[in-house]
């Protein structure tokens with residue numbers, strides 16, 4: 001059973017904050033986690049696999065951490081691309097508040113914690129990194145990806161980490177069926193990291209923003 005953090009926009013559970021240290025080859029930081037937010041007392045293994053596998057983000061532009069939780073992915077993006085704007089998007093209000101506080105504590109002014117509807121619709125992302133909420137179910141996950149992946153800028157890449165036994169390979173196939181070129185760049189500790197390449201104009205070559 002997934003924790004309620006997957007579904008609660010405003011977790012009612014009592015707060016119980018912890019500090020978690022992240023040590024990567026290029027950056028290290030400490031961030032706060034809490035009950036009611038994904039991975040309460042540690043850096044999730046899948047997130048760690050993603051952060052070690054993913055190539056450096058573009059140095060400028062708009063970057064997206066889809067499903068930010070307490071913010072370890074958004075923070076890593078911001079440390080690696082300090083001049084970029086990093087949109088840290090989550091439906092969970094406690095997650096967004098933690099991400100904003102964690103980024104501020106590290107002096108990362110470029111991180112914007114936002115609810116999905118707060119991201120202006122004309123923003124296009126130079127990169128998307130995500131440990132997506134697989135446990136919301138296949139239909140909801142597909143809907144989520146169909147909402148955000150078409151907003152990749154031309155030539156941009158989304159990196160998604162997915163547990164093999166939670167359907168990484170079927171997600172890989174589904175993404176390709178939608179028209180996105182996908183490569184598996186890492187398979188480690190039971191997780192796959194998928195690189196999803198922008199088609200430049202949305203899935204199946206349809207330019208969703210084109211004038212009729």
Ligand SMILES: C[S@@+](CC[C@H](N)C(=O)[O-])C[C@H]1O[C@@H](n2cnc3c(N)ncnc32)[C@H](O)[C@@H]1O
Pocket residue numbers: 005006007038039044047066067068069070071072073089090091092095116131132133134136144
């Ligand atoms: C697997 S967790 C990853 C959290 C964080 N990025 C990390 O690596 O620790 C997925 C996150 O997606 C969020 N989420 C669930 N549904 C969402 C939606 N429709 N839009 C954005 N985020 C969502 C959950 O609240 C959760 O924080």
